[in-house]
Amino acid sequence: MDKTQKTDFELVNDVLNGDKESYVILVDRYQTFILSIINKYVHDREDVKDIFQELVVKIYFSLPKYNIKYKFKNWVYKIVLNYVIDFIRKKDTNCVFFDMIEQQMFVDQDNNPEEDLVIKEKLQKVLQCIKKLKQKYKEVILLKYIEGLDINQIAEILNTTVANVKVRLHRAMKMIKKEINI
Numbered sequence: 001m002d003k004t005q006k007t008d009f010e011l012v013n014d015v016l017n018g019d020k021e022s023y024v025i026l027v028d029r030y031q032t033f034i035l036s037i038i039n040k041y042v043h044d045r046e047d048v049k050d051i052f053q054e055l056v057v058k059i060y061f062s063l064p065k066y067n068i069k070y071k072f073k074n075w076v077y078k079i080v081l082n083y084v085i086d087f088i089r090k091k092d093t094n095c096v097f098f099d100m101i102e103q104q105m106f107v108d109q110d111n112n113p114e115e116d117l118v119i120k121e122k123l124q125k126v127l128q129c130i131k132k133l134k135q136k137y138k139e140v141i142l143l144k145y146i147e148g149l150d151i152n153q154i155a156e157i158l159n160t161t162v163a164n165v166k167v168r169l170h171r172a173m174k175m176i177k178k179e180i181n182i
Contacts, residue, residue: 008072015063023063027056030076037080041088055083078157081147089135122180129179130172137172140165 003011003025014022034055038048059079066075130141143154151169155162 009068012063012066012072015060023060030073033073034076034080037077038084041084047087047091051084051087055080058083081143081157085139125180126176129176132179133172133175137168137175140168141172144169 003014003022006014006022006025008026008029011022011026015026031052035048035052038051038055042048042051059076062079066072130138133141139158140154143149143157144151149157151162151165154165158165
């Protein structure tokens with residue numbers, strides 16, 4: 001059988017049994033997917049390249065921890081997103097979060113210019129509130145409202161409980177609403 005026809009699980013098993021060529025196939029299979037996640041949050045091309053290379057190594061050494069009960073793609077997504085979030089934390093590039101929020105939440109094309117101005121002003125208030133939040137609250141806002149993940153996925157990615165995610169989301173929204181007087 002041609003190795004490129006193998007399932008992700010079969011390729012992972014081959015890699016774990018010493019077949020490095022199978023890992024090259026996995027990387028080729030997921031390269032675009034991984035890069036799309038990185039590019040969503042990191043805009044410097046050199047950083048994107050470095051992060052991708054580091055992730056290729058990280059995923060390789062994490063393969064023994066892969067659990068077949070999860071889709072390989074979801075498992076890779078979790079590793080990549082966690083790594084990117086850590087990178088952003090370390091680099092303190094909070095503006096990336098706000099760029100994403102602005103792109104996702106922005107103005108409806110059907111609004112008139114006056115409505116657009118009101119919406120932009122409200123959005124700026126919300127963004128200012130989010131900037132003031134602690135990192136743990138910014139993360140859940142990002143994952144819920146930008147990535148569109150559900151509570152269970154967020155809990156898995158942040159390695160915390162569903163209850164903790166719900167509390168963080170509730171507190172973050174409460175702080176934002178209080179700040180902008182909703």
